[in-house]
Amino acid sequence: MRPTLLFATLAALAPALTAQAPAIHTLLPVPASVAMNGARFPLDAGLTVAITGFRDGRLERAVGRALTRLEGRITVPLTRTYSADRAARLVINVARAGYPIPDVDEDESYTLDVSGEQAALTAPTVVGAIRGLETLLQLQAADGRGYFLQGTRIKDAPRFKWRGLLEDVGRHFEPVEQIKRTLDGMAMVKLNVFHWHLSEDQGFRVESRRYPRLHEMGSDGLYYTQAQIRDIVSYATDRGIRVVPEFDVPGHSTAWLVGYPELASVPGPFSISRTWGVLPDVMNPIKESTYRFLDGFIAEMALLFPDRYWHIGGDEVNPQQWKASPTIQVYMKAHGIKNEDAMQVAFNRRLFGILKAHGKEPVGWDEILQPDLPKAAVIQSWRGVNYLTEAAKQGRRAILSAPYYLDHIKLASEHYLADPLPANTDLTPAQQALILGGEACMWSEYVTPEIIESRIWPRLGAVAERFWSPREVNDVNDMYRRLEVTSRRLTEFGLTHESQTDAMIRRFAAGDDAALFSGLLEYARPRGFGLGPGANATQFTPLTRLMHAARTDPWNGWRMNDRARRAAGGDTAAVRGLREDFARMAQFRAGLEGVRDRIPMANDGMPVAGALLDLSRIGMQALEYVTRNATPAPVWRTTADSTLKAIEGKTFGQLRPIGAEAVRALVNAVPK
């Protein structure tokens, strides 16, 4: 590493270079330690690159991808050959390979020093360098003179070692390209676990040569071939991402039973479920053949998934069939198994033994946390944070998902502020060390390949920062500022979250009509597994309506919050901006009415149009009181408050109006 003195000298020698360099960065996640130094490292065809220490194919490919992405931004081809010249402008120095396949204990740290003359990335492992290359790309900025890296000194390492995303491909299938784009995006925000939920009541998604009826009869033809699995695992490995497969047992297993009904607790026959929820079908835990099957299956799959963890599911096991089965009840009595929860523990104990024989450690959902559960299992908390702390107090390793359900369609800020280990935790340091990290979850009842990326991104970036950055990094406004830049950067991989709304709206509305639908609406979480009153959604329900086109946590919501804050402080540009926002919101209903005779989808927007009108009216009034520093009659506040309460947190045909939070802030700022 270069001495600090040299940087200071270079900066002093080259004041012209630093004149326009921004002082603030757009890094996401924020590194453990970062000091911007104002230098400007120009990016152009003269960039020379050297790998000076350890090198292997994975490192060279990672450097190659980083250069290709840089090329796309600076629009000149860069050299494809890398020297070992320490005087090169970009120098990458790695000490060793690290684990041959990504491991939960991998050292992911790195340091990055960027001066006006040289960018130096140093890492103990290839994965550390992969993380550092992403940071380096996030330092890229532009001004009138061209492209450059912002000067900085960074020392970085993750706060948690397990930072994941679950993607459910059981309920709705996702093609290989979608998975690869997800992995690219994950690498950009330094996530390191792809938790692949591969089997569900609605579909079994992996080719099994040993038990071919699993995919042949359980998938509607929508499954990954073994070649595709290998391709994806290797794609993830190249990005320092572990792939943890989940084959959910003994519940959520209807799709297995279609081809192999002998695994079930009742005679069958079975068919792929088209509806959601907790189904009755559960594997038979007392037949030896069940375990022989699982042993054969895991033996086959263990060759496809090299990670040492294996997710057994274990959630939402419906006890009904076990209760109703005389043979299972007799077995339980004979073996002193006192209830169905204990029966699942017995099932898990057998399963853990099989996994161990194949070199795998189990992970399971928090329902498996029962008395006498073997210590081996990692507990994934989804029903509440309390299961996380409970697991740790029992001396078990645990990961947190409860606050990070992306399909619950919360704001990025809500996910962001949920900390796996808050400052006031009552866990001892030893117990805290058992909290490996967390995972965001993307369950797929209501996403198709067209929609899923806009439900994952950009909010996943906020979760990723929570898992990587120090606990003290928690300024919501600054997070959104960086997340907006990150969101655009993510489109580099072809991710569709930024373009999906327009693309879908264009299908039912043209030109000027389409503009009407943009930016005012937010997708809300579907309730009760329905799609509006009386409509019961299934796996076949088309997800192509206005609510499906709407974004989650749209930028305008955050921007209005920001404007409301600034308007209350007297910022006239913010006041002007809010007036324009309110004017557009007020016009929405009339706009819809103008197009209803030719666009049936306009009807989807009618329920929320009234809420937008109310928000616009109250917001405009509040803004007047605030700017004129006038105090309204108390009845105004009472009425405004009750109208707002009828909107806040409510959904209108699966849509929410933007602006409720901003209007509430304005109302609160009105002089009393």
Added chain:
Amino acid sequence: MRPTLLFATLAALAPALTAQAPAIHTLLPVPASVAMNGARFPLDAGLTVAITGFRDGRLERAVGRALTRLEGRITVPLTRTYSADRAARLVINVARAGYPIPDVDEDESYTLDVSGEQAALTAPTVVGAIRGLETLLQLQAADGRGYFLQGTRIKDAPRFKWRGLLEDVGRHFEPVEQIKRTLDGMAMVKLNVFHWHLSEDQGFRVESRRYPRLHEMGSDGLYYTQAQIRDIVSYATDRGIRVVPEFDVPGHSTAWLVGYPELASVPGPFSISRTWGVLPDVMNPIKESTYRFLDGFIAEMALLFPDRYWHIGGDEVNPQQWKASPTIQVYMKAHGIKNEDAMQVAFNRRLFGILKAHGKEPVGWDEILQPDLPKAAVIQSWRGVNYLTEAAKQGRRAILSAPYYLDHIKLASEHYLADPLPANTDLTPAQQALILGGEACMWSEYVTPEIIESRIWPRLGAVAERFWSPREVNDVNDMYRRLEVTSRRLTEFGLTHESQTDAMIRRFAAGDDAALFSGLLEYARPRGFGLGPGANATQFTPLTRLMHAARTDPWNGWRMNDRARRAAGGDTAAVRGLREDFARMAQFRAGLEGVRDRIPMANDGMPVAGALLDLSRIGMQALEYVTRNATPAPVWRTTADSTLKAIEGKTFGQLRPIGAEAVRALVNAVPK
């Protein structure tokens, strides 16, 4: 088919149903015969579907795809089981399978009768039904009461039997998904030949097990596996599209020679070419081993590509190496071959014999049209229409591509008005019958997977109509009206032509800044294989600049033409629209100057900004004269004319301003 009388009766009984039905259709291509009857066939969950005649897997899959697309528009799930009930609301009746693999002589005709009660599609073959299903989907419309099919009676069949698109995957590779989206789009506009240009100096793109160094050393790892080829051919077959492979020989073959230098006319070694143009490398036409290699290669590939045509390329054969080779010159003299053109004929004669042995008929570029060329070959005219007529006059079959080069970046209207057999043709009826049709060509020097779809679509739709519809269908304005709707429909397959500009601009400009770049600029054809003065593009040059984000033939150009026409006729809304257009054009330069300090890409727009300002000024003045019916001093016209001439047909840093045509029309309408 239902009797006409019944339709009339139904229409009379249900006047309410027809009240709002549009009288004009949005079909593209326009059918051979179409009569809209004003009926409204409602689309909802009550839709029942019957296949009443012949049925096979291909037909069922085609019907299934059509229903899935309908579901996405009407947003309710449709039944997935098909009855044979003639009283079903949608009845599909097919007489026979037709050719087992798509054939140039396939009967693609169909009839479609849509009343308020029933939609009946009748076709002699499955491919005919596939064409008719696309027409049916284009009849889908919407109003305040919901979704419906427009009532109609259609009898349809193509004008030409060979209606293709060439996609060059040699110079820039395209992934499987891109090819599949292209095939989907082609099927929508009733094209039936995918001409796959699979080998080039810059890349050999097919896995060969017999000669593995072809793809291993000639592709940078970017090739289609044999499984992928089979998958794509079967995907095309399902859509009634023939796949004609092109392996260009003896020129444009550098990528073959990297792994097999013994095929070359000079010793080698060879490397994949990174630059464009006519390279010196040509196969050796006098070695028996060359023909043994081609025989072995074609034997292997013939199993992958079932079509009976095989494209040999044959274009741009550089004679230099043959001229310089003593052994080749000796051979030519010994065999009475008088020049290099004749040498190529001798090569082709051997090649045609090999193809015949493998059941294939040759197609070749028009350079192969030399004295003594065997009659077997179909001539593809690219250098000029004259080669098409010349081939026909020699009694040869021919297809036309010269006016349909999509990479020449012309307006859709220019392609549209070029007719393979214009009314004034001097060909005899027998000679006319030899004109099989035409192909649009998408050469890939300047397209990446991100860009290619916006260069193909929507303009290819205009070419498709030229190949399918009667010669008399040639109203440019009506074509653009329907093409705009078609362009939106095409996004149903995930095609990116509508979203690409915004997606790319978002990479270098955020929010309001991004809006500045939209809609005013048109991508222009790169000249001299360069990317602006002094820049020599290669296969590695990033295509991510402002010109690459710009659309070809953007809608605003056509819309301004339309407004200019209507403004000249006194339409005040058109005048108002033009004033807004001109105002935006005038602000562009100031807008760019406002963002240049943070967006380097703004500099790409500076050259064209001046042209936009000039057009805006002249247009605004002309509009004033036209609306006030005032006659300017003659010097105004002279000056306006010379300024316009400096803009018309010119490009400014690979960008063209929109509006030149509209402003010219306005200037012409100014009173003299």
